[in-house]
Amino acid sequence: MIDRKAHAVWQGNGKAGKGHITTQSGVLSDQPYGFNTRFEGAPGTNPEELIAAAHAGCFTMALAFQLQEAGFTATEMTTESVVTLDKDGPGFKVTKSALTLTATIPGIDQAKFDELAHAAETGCPISKVLNAEITLKATLKQG
Structure with missing residues (x-):
């Protein structure tokens, strides 16, 4: 079993409040987040961006292992994940992660x-944890 951790600190109410996120590795250290970074494009991060990064990274690494087991090695793979946050009743819900791969x-x-x-796409751990539609557009470049 592998445990990874991050922590968030929040001060204030939902809209005017501000928070900071720190990850175990230190890659994020007191990274600001809040309503303005989530809904208004202000500098800082937000949960959906972090999910998108995790999904793109996890999927790409999973594919590297799939390729290795099949006897192939990628010269390069680039994956983008676009995570969609939609209104869901009085709140919001992540409804989709759209993966776009060029390899x-x-x-x-x-x-x-x-x-x-x-x-x-179906086997990476982040895909398995997402309760959202997952799509994949994969392009194989010659080279």
């Missing part, structure tokens, strides 16, 4: 690439 993988054919990308 250069020598020697692989389109069918095998599609198979392994789909396996990574």
Whole structure:
């Protein structure tokens, strides 16, 4: 079992309040977040951005392992995750994570690439934890 942790500190009410997020690794250290960073584009982070980063990273690493098991090594894989936050009654809900992958993988054919990308899409731990629609647009570049 592997445990990872982060903590958040919040001061004030929901809209005017402010918080800071710190991760165990220190990559985020007292990173500001609040209503303005979540809904108004102010500098800082927000939970949806962090989920998007986690999903893009997890999926890409999962695909690297899928490729390795199948005897392939990517020259480069670039993944973007767009996480959608929608109104849900009086609150909000993450409803979608749209993954877009562009990969250069020598020697692989389109069918095998599609198979392994789909396996990574459904098999990565972050995909498994998300209670949201997950989509994947995967492009294999020649090279």
